Amino acid sequence: MxxxxxxxxxxxxxxxxxxxxxxxxxxxxxxxxxxxxxxxxxxxxxxxxxxxxxxxxxxxxxxxxxxxxxxxxxxxxxxxxxxxxxxxxxxxxxxxxxxxxxxxxxxxxxxxxxxxxSLKGERIAGVPFLAEDYIVPFTHFAMLADNYMKTNRVSPEDVALIAVKNLRNGALNPYAQRRQERTLEEVLSGKSVSGSITALQCCPxxxxxxxxxxxxxxxxxxxxxxxxxxxRVAASATRSQRVYDDAPRYDSMLTQETTALALRQAQRNPAQLDLIELHDAFSIEELEYVEVMGVVPDGQAVSALKDGMFDIGGKCAVSASGGLIAMGHPVGPTGLGQINELTLQLRHEAGARQQPDAKIALAHMVGVGSICYAHVLERP
Incomplete structure (x- = not known):
């Protein structure tokens, strides 16, 4: 049910x-x-x-x-x-x-x-997880970014454009932790956290x-x-991680399953979404997730980004709040902050970051890669 x-x-x-x-x-x-x-x-x-x-x-x-x-x-x-x-x-x-x-x-x-x-339960579970000390979250996502860039022939500059967009949106949000717009050069010139991912491409x-x-x-x-x-809350879906054929991309595979379930419950399709707030703890996640959600075909997220599709005023505004990269990620409140942003947008009360004529929106959140939630909200 x-x-x-x-x-x-x-x-x-x-x-x-x-x-x-x-x-x-x-x-x-x-x-x-x-x-x-x-x-x-x-x-x-x-x-x-x-x-x-x-x-x-x-x-x-x-x-x-x-x-x-x-x-x-x-x-x-x-x-x-x-x-x-x-x-x-x-x-x-x-x-x-x-x-x-x-x-x-x-x-x-x-x-x-x-x-x-912030001690993860896995560390004290008494059952060893052999990769825990070697593949920390930012390394995992840096590896995903490297694979995405090689597969789709895009550059670190292309991935960093996600942070540029979301920091621009966050500068308009009075509740955001980062409220300063940044150029591509500023995003790329920051300290490397892992691989091509710089500090401004990670959530605070x-x-x-x-x-x-x-x-x-x-x-x-x-x-x-x-x-x-x-x-109206038109749908609520949640799934937990299972074994996937594309194991390193478990976050994306779990996202694909959960958002498809939520959209099916709401009797909507990805093309109908006016807004998405998603888990962009690292810049590469937004590119991965909009593709597996079906908002754009595989490998087309960067070109859609450059065309302004995900901007406020574009076909589907992604992270109009600034996302985790700019809005911030205080962990406990983060998923509710997404719901609140989408509610403001669907009420048409979001001010300078208002997505025009917004009617249907999706909130997406993952937790340590093992669980995923998706909610569809609609303006009655």
């Missing part, structure tokens, strides 16, 4: 604390800022929220209660979710399931993180928070919420 087999779910409120470098700001302040903004945006009281899902990846045990108690001790169910980079996406899906199934009429998904503890990991409130149609009517500002 898919989400769209149940009752409709709508995003009714969004809120953010800007993503930023690590600071002395307590995580509680980060989370409360986003949660209160989402409640204000929805124009409802916290007492109307019937369940909450708190997404974190690096905070200590059960931080959500320390945040939500300042909004009110309502006794509503509270669940903490950790799913690596996809923690926020997982929390959003669970909130949607609550509402779609009729368990709740209004549900809150809140992501908040500060980089206190800082701190921040994002909150999203979803509700049923009944709740929208009962609470007097403006129906002109709600956004």
């Amino acid at each position: 898919a989400l769209n087999d149940l009752r409709p779910v709508y995003v009714i409120g969004i809120g953010m604390h800007p993503y930023q470098n690590v600071s002395e700001t307590p995580y509680g302040v980060l989370g409360l800022t986003a949660a209160r903004a989402a409640l204000d945006d929805a124009a409802i009281a916290f007492s109307e929220v019937e369940s909450s899902y708190i997404a974190t990846a690096m905070l200590p045990l059960a931080p959500g209660r320390a945040i939500l108690r300042h909004l009110g001790a309502t006794g509503a169910p509270l669940v903490h979710i950790e799913n690596a980079s996809a923690s926020g996406s997982a929390a959003f899906r669970q909130a949607c399931i609550d509402v779609a199934s009729g368990i709740s009429d209004v549900s809150l998904a809140l992501g908040v993180d500060k980089p206190k503890n 990991v800082g701190e921040g928070a994002a909150a999203t409130i979803v509700a049923s149609g009944d709740a929208i009517h009962r609470l007097g919420i403006d129906p002109g500002r709600v956004i």
Whole structure:
């Protein structure tokens, strides 16, 4: 059974604390800022929220209660979710399931993180992973970039254009961690992290928070919420990694499966997408993912990029928020930040980075390569 087999779910409120470098700001302040903004945006009281899902990846045990108690001790169910980079996406899906199934009429998904503890479970699982000390994430993606360039006869300059585009978009986003536009020369002149990937082609990991409130149609009517500002969650899909024929590209193969499932649920095809927010922790990922999603044919992402297809105002704006490269990647909130950006865009409230006449959008997130989430949002 898919989400769209149940009752409709709508995003009714969004809120953010800007993503930023690590600071002395307590995580509680980060989370409360986003949660209160989402409640204000929805124009409802916290007492109307019937369940909450708190997404974190690096905070200590059960931080959500320390945040939500300042909004009110309502006794509503509270669940903490950790799913690596996809923690926020997982929390959003669970909130949607609550509402779609009729368990709740209004549900809150809140992501908040500060980089206190980023130890991967694999390192302490007691079962050795032989490549762990040799193929760290940036090396893995540098190898993918090298293979992509050789296969498709493109250059490091071509790959770096992704960072140029996303940093340009991030400069327009008041919530982005990196808010400075950069030239191609500046992107390429930075320190090499691994292979051809430079520092500005990698996402910064800082701190921040994002909150999203979803509700049923009944709740929208009962609470007097403006129906002109709600956004339909048309599909929610998730998959975990399996064994692939093209093993080094497991991130891409998993993305292909999951986004195809989400689009099928929504009864949409890639050509209908006006916007995509995707997991561009490294520049090469955007080129890989738009191809496996079916937005462009294999090997055509660079030419489409150069033609402006993925720009704001292009056929399909990719990472209009600035993506992980510019918006930042505080881990727990990241997937919810994507949902909030797409909600702004579909409401036509995104200001200088507005994709014209946006109606259909896709949010995509992977977590340490092993899990993937995809959501389709639509303007009713």
